[in-house]
Amino acid sequence: MYVLKRRANSCSYICKPCAKAKVARFRATPRGKQRTAEIDARSAIKYPQRAAARKALNSALSVGSVLKQPQCQFPLCTTTRVQAHHPDYTKPLHVVWYCTSHHARLHAQFRLISLS
Numbered sequence: 001m002y003v004l005k006r007r008a009n010s011c012s013y014i015c016k017p018c019a020k021a022k023v024a025r026f027r028a029t030p031r032g033k034q035r036t037a038e039i040d041a042r043s044a045i046k047y048p049q050r051a052a053a054r055k056a057l058n059s060a061l062s063v064g065s066v067l068k069q070p071q072c073q074f075p076l077c078t079t080t081r082v083q084a085h086h087p088d089y090t091k092p093l094h095v096v097w098y099c100t101s102h103h104a105r106l107h108a109q110f111r112l113i114s115l116s
């Protein structure tokens with residue numbers, strides 16, 4: 001029985017929702033927040049255009065010159081939790097709004113294209 005219990009608690013495999021919850025919990029801790037800030041800072045150095053585009057977009061959103069769309073702009077998708085996607089980082093205020101899954105899918109496609 002003991003072995004069985006240990007097996008059930010082992011972390012060799014975590015399903016996606018569990019992994020997500022774990023990451024979210026870690027990010028909420030002070031150490032997690034620091035790590036997230038470090039990763040952000042590093043990616044800003046690596047992708048300065050992206051960081052600049054995000055910054056410009058955030059200020060445009062706060063003054064209302066760009067409006068967040070209420071729904072994912074992928075055809076037929078009705079998800080209302082959306083993220084800004086920049087088709088071109090040199091046009092920081094030109095964004096398309098996608099839900100997390102369509103946004104991730106789009107970037108996965110870009111990666112495939114750039115690998116081929």
Ligand SMILES: [Zn+2]
Pocket residue numbers: 084085086103107
């Ligand atoms: Zn994007």
Ligand SMILES: [Zn+2]
Pocket residue numbers: 072073074077078079098099100101102
């Ligand atoms: Zn969507």
